[in-house]
Amino acid sequence: VDRLTEITEEYLRFARLPRPKLEREDLGELLTSLVAFMRQELEGRGVVVESRLEPSLPLVAADEHQLRQALLNLLRNAVEAMREGGRLTLSAARVSDDDGGRFVELTIADTGEGIAADHLPKIFDPFFSTKEGGTGLGLALTQQIIVEHGGRIEVRSERGRGTTFVVRLVAAAPS
Secondary structure, X not given: OHHHHHHHHHHHHHHOOOOOOOEEEOHHHHHHXXXXXXXXXXXXXXXXXXXXXXXXOOOEEEOHHHXXXXXXHHHHHHHHHOOOOEEEEEXXXXXXXXXXXXXXXXXXXXXXXXXXXXXXXXOOOOOOOOXXXXXXXXXXXXXXXXXXXXXXXXXXXXXXXXXXXXXXXXXXXXX
């Protein structure tokens, strides 16, 4: 019953994700607070965190609660992939596209088991999971949140070498 309740609640969050209330948020600060929140779990699993956050990052246009949920899911997935411990590398930098758009690009890389090549095209599909007991909604919800913020998320992975998620979010207009 508890498991069904958890699946139902996660599905409802996915199906009824409210439109984000965009405010100016500091992505570096948000990421630092999430790592501090997870510190005990990280240490308990033997995961070393390396942060490369560019100083003076532009603020991003984000709903802090939703973005926190998406990033926490990516961090937890990375930690779970490193069963024997490992390195979690976080980086954030300002980037521009060819059209002059301003973004903040966040990279979350782990040294975990990696994702099989045939699974990569499906990882953002609702209900697709390779985890025992997984609902298959975490990455679908994460992608939905990022896209609703006008951003994008990409993944690169190699079995036995780890996984890297790259999240690109729109920089907030300067005030």
